[in-house]
Amino acid sequence: AQRVTQPEKLLSVFKGAPVELKCNYSYSGSPELFWYVQYSRQRLQLLLRHISRESIKGFTADLNKGETSFHLKKPFAQEEDSAMYYCALSGRNNDMRFGAGTRLTVKP
Amino acid sequence: NAGVTQTPKFQVLKTGQSMTLQCAQDMNHEYMSWYRQDPGMGLRLIHYSVGAGITDQGEVPNGYNVSRSTTEDFPLRLLSAAPSQTSVYFCASRGPFGRSSYEQYFGPGTRLTVT
Numbered sequence: 074a075q076r077v078t079q080p081e082k083l084l085s086v087f088k089g090a091p092v093e094l095k096c097n098y099s100y101s102g103s104p105e106l107f108w109y110v111q112y113s114r115q116r117l118q119l120l121l122r123h124i125s126r127e128s129i130k131g132f133t134a135d136l137n138k139g140e141t142s143f144h145l146k147k148p149f150a151q152e153e154d155s156a157m158y159y160c161a162l163s164g165r166n167n168d169m170r171f172g173a174g175t176r177l178t179v180k181p
Numbered sequence: 182n183a184g185v186t187q188t189p190k191f192q193v194l195k196t197g198q199s200m201t202l203q204c205a206q207d208m209n210h211e212y213m214s215w216y217r218q219d220p221g222m223g224l225r226l227i228h229y230s231v232g233a234g235i236t237d238q239g240e241v242p243n244g245y246n247v248s249r250s251t252t253e254d255f256p257l258r259l260l261s262a263a264p265s266q267t268s269v270y271f272c273a274s275r276g277p278f279g280r281s282s283y284e285q286y287f288g289p290g291t292r293l294t295v296t
Contacts, residue, residue: 082221107284117224117271117287159223161285167212167231167275168239169285173223 075100077162079172086150087180094145094175096134096160105163106143108134109171112156120145120158130154150179182207187272187288194262194295202257202291204272210286212275213255214239215247217268218290224271230255262295269293 076099086092098104108120121129123136123143134145143160160172188203206213214229216239226239230249244266246258255274259266270291276283 079223116289117273119284122284166237168214168226168229168237169273169275170226170240171216171224173221 075104075162075164075168075170077160077170077172079158079160079175081175082173083176083178085178085180088152089149092147092150092154092177092179094158094160094177096143096145096172098141098143098160098162100141100162100164102165106134106136107161107163107169108132108143108145109159109161110156111159117159150177152179152181155179184208185272185274185286185288187270187291189291190289191292192294194259194293196263196295198262199258199260200262202259202270202272202293204255204257204288205253206255206272206274206286207253208274208276208286209252210274210276211252212285213249214273214275214285215245215255215257216271216273217241217266218271219268227257227270259293262293264295267293267295 078097106123109117110120111117132147159174163169185206211232215227216224225241228247230236236247272288273285275285
């Protein structure tokens with residue numbers, strides 16, 4: 074079965090603090106993993122994907138196959154990072170499954 | 182390119198009514214999908230299509246029908262609306278089938294209320 078778990082529904086940090094949004098997955102095979110973000114009144118948009126190994130807006134995510142995790146991290150959170158974050162997994166059939174999402178609030 | 186478009190933006194239905202949510206994309210994407218977004222549940226896949234004439238069920242298909250007669254359009258039909266279908270619906274599209282690393286593009290969403 075293809076499943077994505079985001080254990081934290083809400084996460085609140087102060088500006089300048091490190092932030093980590095957790096994502097665990099279950100999939101029998103080699104998945105493609107993504108982080109999507111939805112800012113207030115905007116469409117869902119891709120933040121980053123594991124295959125690119127990139128850093129976007131200061132965020133990084135490392136795929137840990139042993140722990141089946143793909144946590145999203147940023148060393149210094151900014152107020153504009155406040156948004157809803159979704160972890161997603163894409164399998165063989167191309168269908169993309171999402172976690173329940175984590176609402177991040179960065180306080181001034 | 183307009184990307185992924187959805188109509189209507191908002192809709193209120195009475196229980197038992199039927200309606201079709203429209204979705205179109207102009208990126209020549211093979212893969213299209215419908216999700217519903219509910220608080221605490223994230224996005225759940227309703228139906229998806231890997232090309233014209235091919236559709237398949239996702240996680241929560243009951244109460245919804247889809248068809249894919251063209252590459253561009255992927256309408257979602259509610260045959261007999263129920264209050265449990267009150268949600269925000271997102272259509273999305275993606276590049277060639279088989280490329281699971283490709284980004285998925287989302288429409289702006291349709292907010293549906295069933296009374």
